[in-house]
Amino acid sequence: MIGKLIHWLAARDRRTKQSILVGFDFILFACAVWFGYSIRFNVLYSPDITQVLLILAAPAIGIPIMSAFGLYTSVTRYVGEHALWTIFKAVGLTAVVWTAVAFLVRIEGSTAVPRTVLVLFWLLSLLLVAGFRYTSRWLILEFTREPTPQRNILVYGAGDAGRQIAATLKQSSYRIAIFQVDDDSTLWGATIGGIKIRNPAELESLVSRNNINEAIVTMRSANTARRAEVVEQLTGLGLRVRILPAFVDIADGKHTVDLIRDVEIGDLLGRDAVPPEPGLMATNTRGKCVLVTGAGGSIGSELCRQLSAVGVSRLIMMDSSEFALYQIDRELARQTGFEKVPVLGSVTDAALMRRVMNENKVHTVFHAAAYKHVPLVEANPFEGVKNNAFGTYAVASAAFESGVEVFVLISTDKAVRPSSVMGASKRLAELIVQDFAEKARLRNSGKVFCAVRFGNVIGSSGSVIPLFKEQIRKGGPITLTHAETTRYFMSIEEAAQLVIQAGSLARRNDEAGDFPGRIFLLDMGQPVRIRDLAVKMVQLSNLTVCDEANPNGDIVIQDVGLRPGEKLHEELFFSVEAASPTSHQKISVAAESAPEGLDIEQMYQELKQLTSEEDHPGLLSFLRRVAGMGAKCE
Template identity: 80%
Template sequence: MMRKVIHWLAARSRRSKQFILVMIDSILFSGAVWLAYSLRFNALYDPDINQVLLMLAAPAIGIPIMYAFGLYTSITRYVGEHALWTIFKAVALTAVFWAVVAYVARLEGSTLVPRTVLVLFWLLSLLLISGFRYVSRWLILEFTQEQTQRRNILVYGAGDAGRQIAATLKQSSNRITIHQVDDDPTMWGATIGGIRISNPADLERLIEKKGISEGIVTMRSANSARRAEVVERLSNLGLRVRILPAFVDIADGKHTVDLIRDVEIGDLLGRDAVPPDPVLMEANTRNKVVLVTGAGGSIGSELCRQLSTVGVSKLIMLDSSEFALYQIDRELASQSGLERVAVLGSVDDPALMRRIMREHAVETVFHAAAYKHVPLVEANPFEGIKNNVWGTSTVASAAYESDVEVFVLISTDKAVRPSSIMGASKRVAELIVQDFAEKAQKDGKAKVFCAVRFGNVIGSSGSVIPLFKEQIRRGGPITLTHSETTRYFMSIEEAAQLVIQAGSLARHNDARKQFPGRIFLLDMGQAVRIRDLAIKMVQLSNLTVSDASNPAGDIAMHEIGLRPGEKLHEELYFSVEAAKPTSHQKITVAAESAPEGLDIEEMMRELQDLTISEDRDRLLEFLRRVAGMGLEAG
């Protein structure tokens, strides 16, 4: 019966619900007067006509005040602790005005209203009005929500964000029980909002005893490494973990439960991103015509997104993939005030590159176009050389001959002591850029040529992470090249911001005269073991790894061996000692020079002969000699 009544009320219109609430509050105000008299005289009170009028005066005074305080516009099922203060003020004001009416009535000859009745009326009105709302809220949640199993949720962190999230979740359903822990020893054992704060050392016992299945990490003040540690610990304890982003600022009084998101693999890498320096972000970009090659790729498209927010006067986007170029152009179409030009073409087309530089008066170039997939370039070496080496030479040459002020090559850690054709091709590209930098210095041209070298970016087309996600989605197995393989990772957004800032450092740092064609190195943090990364991704999917210790697990892992050209471990430096700090804590510069006696023009002529003849063995020998160690023949 109660369920039917509640559902009938819930189905009424908003105006009908407000009318019903006003009628109930009127009865409660009048009832509070009668109860006050009854308690005062310790008997069921039989009022005279004057006292009946006083009882009717209570709702006549109280209802308008309650309306003015907004108590008929709030939704009963979402009434929280904040409403109690509003009710307190509205009822207190009602009691004051009602006392004034009672005093005036006494002057007109009515029966004296005892002072005790005035106090009791205030207290009883507060109890009845607030009590009715909280009981109604409980009944609505009890009888309108689906009868699901009770959820036990752990909130890790009892700061402002943790307390607000815990309170929001607690009041959202009577079938949710909140448990809270915090690293601060001074909070252990304390009760906040009816929730006891526990010691993280008791996590295992708490989870097992209470049947907790979900965890929310709200440690906004902790660094990324600590948050990653907590997320990994909760995942290992079998919880489905979600996280409140660390950068979110919470406005006073605003609940933040809508900001909670699932944990992403980047949260487990323990990297603390440094906010970009506006001066460095804008030095080569604001009010400049900027060209991005490979604009449809992972890095290129993120560069375009970042550049669209820093006030470029025109953004030229070049890509050979029609679909990829269309995608980024359509995405940026909503950016008001951004003049953009989408150019479909290849970086190894000299006439096209010269025309772009000349017609649009390009001032800054970010050269991101490259083939980056190691096995594919290994299987198609001459296409890799054409795009990565000749493409770089063509774009850099056009930049040198035009009014371009800054040219930035996007390089890779695979260029350091390369073991693959892809890595060697990027090392040759670095040498070409260094040569143009030296040439500009000798010719007295105020042009900057530099390269930015970094490792894998999360989610890029060449990254292992999208592959693992797809394999997990299909139910496995996950294919590992080697159980000890390590790689460096950073987010695409952070990488793009650091690339832009590195270009500014190259232009405005006086040391560029000492090291022309400098190669900037991005701080990639600690190398990550790929097997550990795969395990974390399985755990984030609320699955388990199938291995010798857990044969009944969900996802198996198969080791397939290193593919042609792949390294067990990547490097960022030829020599750690050669890396010097810059004014940006995440960017260093390597004073690396070309092999002694190397003539770039002669090198390019030899490479041209090799690409015409398509002699793979001679190409490999050439890359060994020019690009460094580690290439395997055949």
């Protein structure tokens, strides 16, 4: 019966619902006065005509005041804590006005209203009006909600954010049970907001005993490594894990304060990103014309985003891919305060590079254009060498001959003791940049040429992470080149910021030293075992790995063997002793000289002849001799 009535009321239009609510408030205010008299005299009170008028005066006063406070425009099913304060103010004002009317009646000579009734009217009105609304809310939610299963949620963290999340979840539905854990031992056993805070040592038994299947990590003040450890522990227990963004991400506008996002693979790498130093970010960029080659690629496009935020006067975005260039140009179209110049063309076009730099008076060049996919370059070695080596020569040469002051090559850890044509071509690019740095020093031109070397970035076009995501989405299998393969990873945002700062460090004598063309190395943290990465990604997808220990798992992980040119482990420098720290804790600098007696011009001409003749054996021999490429690339 009650359910049918609730559904009937829910189906009425807004005006009808408001009229019904006004009618109930009329009755409640009148009852509050009558109950007040009855309680005061301890009988079912029979009022005289004056007291009947006083009883009717209560709703006549209260309803307009309630309307003025907006209590008839709010939706009953969404009445929350804020509504209680509004009701408190509206009822309090009603009681004051009604009391004034009662005293006026006394002055006219009628029977005085006992002071106790005045107080009881205020208390009973507050209880009845608020109680009616919250009871109505409960009935509406109870009889109109779709049946949902019980949810048991673990909140990891009992700080301010954790308490707010737990309270909000608890209030949102009676079908949600909250369990809370915190690292702070002083909170263990305490009850906050009706929830007992547990010891993390109880996690496994807590999850299994209470059938918990999801968790929210709210440790916003903890460092990245600790959050990664907690997330890994929770996913290992089979929970779907979500995470509250860090305060710095909220301040930067990357997330809203109330957003709980799914855990991303970057959360599990345990890297603490260092906020960029404004001075280093601005030295070569603010108020200057900056050219980014490969602007449509993963690193190039992120460099463009970062540069657009530091106050460049003109940003020249160059790429050979029309679609990629269109995408980044469209993305930055809403940015104001600087000029955007999209340039469609290849970095191997020397005449184009000279024209772009001279016509735009380019100050700084970030050379990110490169072919980076190891197996593809291995299958197309001549195109790889042309783009990576000849392209670098053309851009660096144009920068040397024009007014460019800073040239930064984006290099890769695959250039260290390269085992692939791609790595060897990038090593040649580093040698070319070092040669132009030496020429600039001999001319005393003040120009800076340097390279920045780092490993994989999360989510880039050549990263395994997008591949694994796609394979998981299709139900597997995940294909690994080797069970023991390791790689370095960092976020694209962090990599781009460090590249810009490394270019500024290169201008400092104390950072670059007397040796020109220093190679800057980004701190990539600890190498990540790719199989472990695959397992974590499966767990983040709320799936399980199918293996001998779990033959009924969801996703199979297969080892398919190393592809041509690939290494088991990457390196960031030729010699640990060659790397020295800089003033930035995430950037070091290496003194790696070119092979003795190497003539870059002669090398360039020899390489041009080999590629024009498409002499594959000769090219591999050249790369072994000059770039130190391993023999296994044949």
